[in-house]
Amino acid sequence: MALFVNQLTHIDASLWCPEAGLKGVSWQVDALLEGELGEDGMLFDFGDVKPWIKHHLDAGLDHTLLVPMKAEGVSVTECAEGLSVQTTSPYPMHVTGPREAFTLVPEAIIDRDAVARALSDDLTARRPENVSRVQLTLSDEPIDGAVYGYSHGLKRHAGNCQRIAHGHRSRLHIWQHETRQLTLEHDWAEWLDNRYLVEAGDIVEQDAKRLTCRYQAAQGMFSITLPSDRCAVLATPTTVENIARWLAESIAVQTRSVTRVHAFEGFNKGAIAEAGHER
Numbered sequence: 001m002a003l004f005v006n007q008l009t010h011i012d013a014s015l016w017c018p019e020a021g022l023k024g025v026s027w028q029v030d031a032l033l034e035g036e037l038g039e040d041g042m043l044f045d046f047g048d049v050k051p052w053i054k055h056h057l058d059a060g061l062d063h064t065l066l067v068p069m070k071a072e073g074v075s076v077t078e079c080a081e082g083l084s085v086q087t088t089s090p091y092p093m094h095v096t097g098p099r100e101a102f103t104l105v106p107e108a109i110i111d112r113d114a115v116a117r118a119l120s121d122d123l124t125a126r127r128p129e130n131v132s133r134v135q136l137t138l139s140d141e142p143i144d145g146a147v148y149g150y151s152h153g154l155k156r157h158a159g160n161c162q163r164i165a166h167g168h169r170s171r172l173h174i175w176q177h178e179t180r181q182l183t184l185e186h187d188w189a190e191w192l193d194n195r196y197l198v199e200a201g202d203i204v205e206q207d208a209k210r211l212t213c214r215y216q217a218a219q220g221m222f223s224i225t226l227p228s229d230r231c232a233v234l235a236t237p238t239t240v241e242n243i244a245r246w247l248a249e250s251i252a253v254q255t256r257s258v259t260r261v262h263a264f265e266g267f268n269k270g271a272i273a274e275a276g277h278e279r
């Protein structure tokens, strides 16, 4: 007997890609449980499946930076803050933070299906009565049109969004004159893709080449150093509301048109902002 729960939850994280560098990802989680029925006629109460799996993911890789330990140029050491992760290729990056802000993967690349298999094995090892096997499937949202991944951290967030390198893969909708602007959506998503979004007030060092952002949050002290040209600096915290407003204002200035932006944050949620005046 098998039980399935599709769209059980989502994982929002960042990963280090040996080709693209820091990438924001959002993965849908579908679950399949195999086993025997109990006396109540159930394999595992639906009401318990979701919290059990979600708790495991929230306490694990959700909102972490996934680090491929065997990738060329990647080194991980302990430091006062917890862990220090350094990379060399395709560009140098240095991230420090509490241990729980990182997921160390003993591979040369982060492969979504291999991550799903490792999570399935972990959950199977902790399976409840009646369940013989848990299988998770991770998938990207199918998006026909403009899409971008970004990474950031929200130091004021009470939960795991305070981690300095977590991310999302998101749709981008731009409206002018009540019409979607597909070329603008494509161009802005391409520019934003794989960028790190920084709040200006968190920058502690910056020169022509590099930028360092550091902050104290409830979980500990975090820092990240990246090439300046891989970052986009906002005057505000990088919440999706502020991202939508920043994009609407930037695009209104660029195009001299009233602009409404629907900025998504991962799956099915986001913010809408409008800016500009008709000329």
Ligand SMILES: Nc1nc2c(c(=O)[nH]1)N=C([C@H](O)[C@H](O)COP(=O)(O)OP(=O)(O)OP(=O)(O)O)CN2
Binding pocket: 009, 010, 011, 012, 063, 154, 157, 161, 166, 238, 239, 240, 241, 265, 266
């Ligand atoms: N109003 C806002 N709320 C939150 C924002 C934001 O920009 N505006 N941002 C975050 C974090 O960036 C976080 O990464 C969002 O992740 P999410 O997956 O939504 O986290 P949740 O635990 O709330 O949701 P799940 O049900 O676990 O997917 C947080 N809030």
